[in-house]
Amino acid sequence: MSTGKACVLVEPNRIETWEVPIVDPEAGGALVRIVAGGVCGSDVHIADGGAGVMPFPIILGHEGVGRVEKLGPGVSTDYAGETVKVGDLVYWAPIALCHRCHSCTVLDETPCENSQFFEHAEKPNWGSYADYAWLPNGLAFFKLPEGASVEAVISLGCALPTALRGFDRCGPVRLGETVVVQGAGPVGLAAILVAAQMGAREVIAIDMHDSRLAVAKSLGATATVSLKSSPEERRRQIYELCGANGPNVVVEAAGVLPAFPEGVSLAGNHGRYIILGLWGAIGEQPISPRDLTTKNLTIAGATFPKPKHYHQALHLAARLQNDVPLADLVTHRFGIEGAVAALEATKAGEVIKAIIDPEKS
Ligand SMILES: [Zn+2]
Ligand SMILES: [Zn+2]
Structure with a gap:
């Protein structure tokens, strides 16, 4: 079985790079190769334990742009109905919706009670500080519009x-x-x-x-x-x-x-x-x-934006990318093994936005 690198938070303040299996997508899901994983201020609090208990070990990263590597059975469009194929760039909302819990169906609110922000690092995983992200069925992803800049889209990540x-x-x-x-x-x-x-x-x-x-x-x-x-x-x-x-x-x-x-x-x-x-x-x-x-x-x-907010953000960023210097907000780029340095630089306020770029060693 082939593997990819992933940045694993084993427990607070303990980060390791693991080789994890690349798993075929499930029905309704997608496997993407990460192009940019956004380093978020909340990642700093998650990594130092300040954000509370997580299902450790976890693969870090909840913001990402990736290139579709494989689509799961039955998938021919993104979550806005746009045709999607292998090779397309997508951006996603990091929590799947089950559509059969109180939050999903009665309140029409996120987060879904049956889903989680992070998955155990030994299971198929959508953490974005990695070579690949396995997007489960119900996790909304959206195709980048033609000509959209990856940096402009990821620059404001989940923000x-x-x-x-x-x-x-x-x-x-x-x-x-x-x-x-x-x-x-x-x-x-x-x-x-x-x-x-x-x-x-x-x-x-x-x-x-x-x-x-x-x-x-x-x-x-x-x-x-x-x-x-x-x-x-x-x-x-x-x-x-x-x-x-x-x-x-x-x-x-x-x-x-x-x-x-x-x-x-x-x-x-x-x-x-x-x-x-x-x-x-x-x-x-x-x-x-x-x-x-x-x-x-x-x-x-407000927290845990809905899929529609990710869709709005994607299209706003793509529309403004030539008028507003969004891409320039990405000031730092680290490889997967540079995650600790990325988090330290984010904590120190040295960066406007750092990203994990798996191509960078
Ligand atoms: Zn739900
Ligand atoms: Zn974030």
Whole structure:
């Protein structure tokens, strides 16, 4: 049996490269050769155990673009009905849907209760830090449109679907609204891109790193505020730009607990606050609940985007790739054996987006 390389998280803080069997796809599934596996901020929390217990050992990576190697029996289209054949590039939502659980069928929500984000490394596996990914039946994959850039599509990995789900949950940005985004990592950058495309009047990015704020501007931020300034100074600058009523929408994409009370405080009257980044930040923060009532504030958390958000993200990236420097967000490229270095560079904030490229040694 032929094998491929895979980056296995054996237990927290223990990563190994394994040779794993290349398994034929099941009916309804597909086998893809990974072209780019996205390194996500949440991978850092998963690898150090901060995100909780996983079904170890697991193959890391939940973001990917791959080339179809084999299609399972019965598969002739992607999950949007586009014809798909061996050699086509596809992008996928990393959790299969069973369509026979409460979440899938009654709530119409993700994640599916009968599926999992990660699979045991000894079983057929869709982890993307690998030579091959085995996409099970029910795991939605979408063909890249003609001419789409792999880097543009993977640059915002699961961040763009996550931001799209956040705006779905909290209401879309309307023309002329003002938006503040806390954090200019991939999730924040995705929120900035979407807010700008939806017609926000002001899109204000907050971050510690000037380099990230420059990237935020390239994706549509109209102004930037440094996290190095005091909270009072940040608030003053933001209210000067948004007006006395304050921002209509605040997006939390910082992933650090103190961002939450600041976001509640920054949000304007009748505002919406979307929590995306605190997924990996376990802990508590005091806030003043009265701020929620007196401001008529709507707060929505969002995670585990639906397949449709991946489809929207794919087509948005492909449409914008020539107008917005999305592909340039991929600043670092590592081989499968470089996964530890990729995670360290991501943790250190040295990268905008790192990818695992199995062709790179
Ligand atoms: Zn289900
Ligand atoms: Zn991700």
